[in-house]
Amino acid sequence: MSDLLQRALSKHFGHPSFRPGQEDMIRRVMSGRNVLGLLATGGGKSVTYQLPALLLPGMTIVVSPLISLMIDQVQQLRVRSRIAVAYINSSQDPAESRELLREIGAGKFKLLYISPEKLQQPYVQEVLRRARVSLVAIDEAHCISQWGHDFRTDYLRLPEVIKKLGNPPVLAVTATATKAVRNEICDLLNVSGEDVIVQPLNRANIAQDLVVTNDEGERRERVLEMMNTLEGPGIVYCSTRQAVEVLTATYQLEGNRRVHGYHGGMNSMERMLIQQQFLANELDIIVATNAFGMGIDKSNIRFVIHYQLPASMEAYAQEIGRVGRDGRPGYAVLFSGMEDVQIHQHMLEREYPSQLQVQQFCQLLSTGSQITSEALASIDISEEMAGLLSFYTEKAAYSSKPGSIMPYDPDKALGIWQVTQARKKQKQQKLFGMLNYVQSSDCLRRSINQYFEEAEYAYTLQCCSRCGLDRAVYNRAANSEQEKKDEKPWNLRQALQILLPKR
Template sequence: MSTSLQTHLQRHFGYEAFRPGQEDIIRGVLAGENVLGVLATGGGKSVTYQLPALMLPGITVVVSPLISLMMDQVQQMRAQRRIAATYLNSLLEPADMRAVMREIESGMYKLVYISPEKLQQSHVQTLLRKVGVSLIAIDEAHCISQWGHDFRTDYLRLPEVVQALGNPPVLAVTATATTAVREEICDLLKIKPEHVVLQSLNRKNIAIDVIPVMEESERRAQVLHQMDEWKGQGIVYCTTRQAVEVLVATYQLEGKRKVHAYHGGMNNMERMLIQQQFLSGELDMIVATNAFGMGIDKPDIRFVIHYQLPASMEAYVQEIGRVGRDGEAGYAALYYAWEDVQIHQYMIEREYPTRRQIDQLAELLRQQQSLTTEALTSIELTQEMADLLVFYAQRVSAPYRDEVDPGTELRDHADRVYAELERRKLLKQRKLAEMIRFAEERENCLRKGINGYFGETGHDYTLQCCSVCGLERSLYKDSRQSMNTGRKETSWDLRQALSVLLPK
């Protein structure tokens, strides 16, 4: 088996050897076991399901949360590895969707990438049962966990889909999973403890720098300076679209390098074009919200700058993990100010409906079969919020009765739904509090703090560690001009926020 795996790896992917954890995951999958693989960003998660897809009969279904990610991976496989792959998602026109489904039925493909929403559709499940599914791979598997930072309701419905498709082996992969998240993934997908492959998330070649700032003007000046001087290509992450657009507009007036904005407000084709320009080296930098980067397989990104504080440690680790996948030295800078915390608190409050909105939605659902955009706007709800409320109404119902309409279900269980949403809100606040603790650290190694959050003990590094242990920023610059490497103290204390977010 080992020789066969090595042969397939060399033939189809051009690699001489497996990365840590890959072979153990693949062996488990080929033995018919459900497996959870936790590999660091850049650890080669895609190979763990792409290689088995070539060796197993039938097709492998890959559940992916981002349309741009699945399209990029399918394009790469067709162009570079000649693996028969396709995708099913909401961007396909009806005629194209029917054509792809006919091709899947004919046995043309070994890999089918699909969004979790599309996988819920009965006609898609009927097709997949007919052709035979040998493996279901769930990418970004932390989305299935309510303890995760990016929970999605359609992911939580995946166990039912697995059963509907005949219970084929399941491979769940992710780069960021705390102990609680891993336990919930294993419980939902029936993964035994001995079939969890856990690799260190510590990226030894990335220097970690945290830079507090007093004022927005100070932060913008420092970041614009770094964007001009840092070596190689990089990503600048902002929390809001407005921050992205302002920073890009300012830099394009004063800066020396090629930079472009990227956020969820752009159409899909525009985002795909910008992404491709960055991957091909036509752009030096992307200034983006967290909409950019998931699944980006670019080995030579040299730096990531967080213009504002991320919402969670999981998001932060995923984003800095895009640096230095080639093993060469990389740099991650995190700027933060008190207003960053206020922005996240506002976004958390806006993300979850009020008790009154729950009642209003229940009444709308009882009055009409489908919700129009105008109807949802009238009660200040998005479609995503409405879907979340209906999902929780069904989840807390015991038992859920198909003959009861969603509006009645939501009305009858409104208090329990609201309590569930408040629990989710508190969880997000706790994750924000952990991020604040990290940013406020003055005495203990930042790398050690990151790894400890995910239950790891090691924190070794190859060149430089972090700004607490000592950091020379000039090593990552193109010019010889040195920057002030001393840490600036701020007059405010983010520890005050912890008493608000985590009341004793």
């Protein structure tokens, strides 16, 4: 088995050997076991399901959270390796989706990327069942815990789909997960403790910095200066779309580098184009919400700036892990101010329903009426919140059969609201964990690794601002020649060609 895997790795991916943890994970799924793998960001998670897809008899499906991530990985596979691969998501028109499903049913593809929402469609499930799925991979598996209880509840329905597909082995992969999140993933996907493969989270080449600011003007001035002086490419993360737009516009007026904003309010084609321009070195810096960067394959990112406090240590670790995948020194700096916590508290209030909203939603269900956009607007509930409430009413056996009317039950409505409040409290605790990280006087590297209960705190060049940090090491003047070497003469036409599906 080992020789077979080594030959396949070299032939299809051009790697002389496996990275730590990869071969162990692959061998287990090839023998039919369910596996959870935690590999550090840039640790080669995609190979652990792409290689088995080439060797297993049927098809491998990859549950992926973002359209841009699917397209990026599919295009890379089409260029770099000989594997028949496709994706299905909401960006495709119905005719294109039908044609792809026909080809899937005919056995044309070995690897299929799909969103958890598309995977819930009965016709899609039937086509996949006929196509004989040999492996279900769940990329960025922390989304099960991070999003599954909120606006993407179809993550929690995955076991039902896997059963309908004949119970193929499952491989869940992620870069960051606390023990509590690991246990939740294992319980949901039936992964035994002995099949959890964990590699160290610590990225020794990334120096960690923390800057506490007194007002917004000071924060913006310092971040704009860093965007000009730090060696790039880089990413600046903001907590809100408004902050992205203001910072981007300000820099484009005053700065001297190629910068663009990125957030979930943009249309999907615009977001994909911006991502491809960044990958092609046509943009130096992306200013973004957390909608950007998951799974991005760009090894030479030199810095990540957090303009505001992230919502959790998990999100922070994911985002700084995008620095320095090429092994060269990288820099991560977190700016923090008193108003940051208030921003997240406000967002939490908007994300979760009040007790009155839950009661009104359940009363709406009890009428047997169709849940329309107008009906939701009348009780001030967004479609995302309605999706969350639909999931929990279903779990509470509140939803009625089609055509029937279930009487309003105030006790069940109260129970549903209490469940959503418990989830809201969990997110508040994660936010307070981030606040504790900022307020502690301990080594930043040690603090973040202790949060994930890891013991590896080694560093290569510099550790953190608590242990002593020379920021000038990461400035452009010291690295301008290497930056020029990294640039590629791509143009807009080539970026657009990458986005077009190839069949």
